Amino acid sequence: MYTSDGGASWVREESSTVSNLNAVAISLTTGIAISVGDNGTILRRGENGTWADVSPGGFTADLYSVAVGISGMMACGEGGILLSSFDGGSNWTALSDFGHEDTDLYSVNFDPTHSNSFLITGDNGFIYSSRDRLVQTGSSTDFVTSCGMLCSGFPEVVLGRNGSGYNIRNEVMFDIGDVVIRGATEIVSGGSSYIAVGESGSIFRYSDSEVWDSIPSITGENLNDVSYLAWGMTACAVGDNGIVLISEDNGLTWEISNMGISRNLNAVAGNGAWIACIVGSSVMSGMVNFFTTSEVSD
Numbered sequence: 663m664y665t666s667d668g669g670a671s672w673v674r675e676e677s678s679t680v681s682n683l684n685a686v687a688i689s690l691t692t693g694i695a696i697s698v699g700d701n702g703t704i705l706r707r708g709e710n711g712t713w714a715d716v717s718p719g720g721f722t723a724d725l726y727s728v729a730v731g732i733s734g735m736m737a738c739g740e741g742g743i744l745l746s747s748f749d750g751g752s753n754w755t756a757l758s759d760f761g762h763e764d765t766d767l768y769s770v771n772f773d774p775t776h777s778n779s780f781l782i783t784g785d786n787g788f789i790y791s792s793r794d795r796l797v798q799t800g801s802s803t804d805f806v807t808s809c810g811m812l813c814s815g816f817p818e819v820v821l822g823r824n825g826s827g828y829n830i831r832n833e834v835m836f837d838i839g840d841v842v843i844r845g846a847t848e849i850v851s852g853g854s855s856y857i858a859v860g861e862s863g864s865i866f867r868y869s870d871s872e873v874w875d876s877i878p879s880i881t882g883e884n885l886n887d888v889s890y891l892a893w894g895m896t897a898c899a900v901g902d903n904g905i906v907l908i909s910e911d912n913g914l915t916w917e918i919s920n921m922g923i924s925r926n927l928n929a930v931a932g933n934g935a936w937i938a939c940i941v942g943s944s945v946m947s948g949m950v951n952f953f954t955t956s957e958v959s960d
Contacts, residue, residue: 663921664695664711668891668936669898669908672921678715679703683941685737685887686931689730689750690774690812693933696751697941698725698737706751707939718745718754731772731780738767738782762788768806771848773816781808781817781830789820789828799828801835806843807858812934813851819868821846821858838866838874845887845899850934853894857913859885865899867913880916881905886928893934900927900940 663672677683683699695707702721705713725739735747737754742762745754765784773779782790783805789797793816803822810817820828825838842861849856856868863879865888879885885901891908899907899916904923907916925943932938 663940664707665891665938666936668896669919669938672940675707675711675713677705677941678713679705680944682943683928684725685727685929686939686941687728687730687735688931688933688937688939690933692750693937694730694750695931695939696728696730696735696737697929697939698728698739699941700724700944702739702743704728704737704745704751704754716752716754718756721745721756726767727769729770729772729780731777732774733777736770736772736780738770738784740766742767742784744770744782762790766804768804769808771808771810771817773810774812775815779816781820783808783820787822789830791816791830797828797830799835801826801828807846809846809848809856811849811851819846819856825860836874839864839876842884844885845929847888847890847897849890850893853912854890855912857888857897857899859888859899859901861885863901865913865916877913877916879907880918881907886926887930889930889932889938890934891932891938892936898930898932898938898940900930900942902926904942906940 665672681700681703686697688695697705704717706716723740723743728737737745744757744760747754767784769783780792785804787801803824808817808820818831821843825841841864846858858866863881865877866874883901883905888899897909906919909916927942930940
């Protein structure tokens with residue numbers, strides 16, 4: 663699903679795959695979107711609005727995360743698989759010398775201010791920084807996502823599946839709460855607030871006092887991801903059974919947008935300037951799904 667007006671309306675688009683899609687990222691400069699999913703699936707949305715399958719041959723590992731940087735793109739997944747692209751996402755190559763084949767990699771994130779600077783997280787407390795290599799935290803939790811301020815550089819907050827977190831800059835662990843965390847936002851410096859989402863509709867917002875405040879939710883569905891559609895103002899969270907939440911006040915309050923979808927929505931990515939994509943679970947295997955434009959109900 664695609665929006666170019668900050669979520670006021672969404673266009674349902676043909677994905678060209680029957681695989682579950684687990685993550686999506688959008689280039690802040692070109693508008694190209696990349697989505698990754700099960701069985702090594704990689705899709706690219708070009709400037710013409712069509713999704714093309716650009717999956718590299720020979721890879722069957724599930725991919726869990728994708729990121730777009732200044733000079734390239736990266737995707738990661740189960741069994742330590744790490745892929746890169748340096749031609750706008752058209753062609754992908756496995757980084758065979760990365761190692762860590764015994765580690766499932768759950769998130770990859772770029773420093774938007776420097777090329778070839780990235781952070782990877784995974785199971786059993788795995789954090790890999792391109793600057794510091796392996797980061798030892800003493801935690802055994804699965805680190806599932808990371809986020810940072812786009813204007814100030816390297817991702818600095820890593821969040822775990824059990825509600826714990828690690829601050830890269832301060833080198834300290836912290837706790838959000840006794841809840842499964844599934845996704846968090848990138849932000850711009852000034853105006854935006856970190857938002858994390860998770861099981862049973864849980865939403866947390868990072869306050870100026872360096873505390874993660876629990877925000878009242880209006881759904882009991884698991885929330886799988888969250889992203890800003892407009893920096894410091896409009897945010898979108900997505901989850902199981904087609905749930906889509908929109909906040910127009912920087913994550914303080916939320917409303918349900920009825921998309922008429924029952925499948926699980928796994929990821930959302932925005933460029934902070936009204937453009938965003940949502941991806942999710944597959945239709946029945948072997949079916950091709952053609953979509954039409956759908957307006958978000960008030």
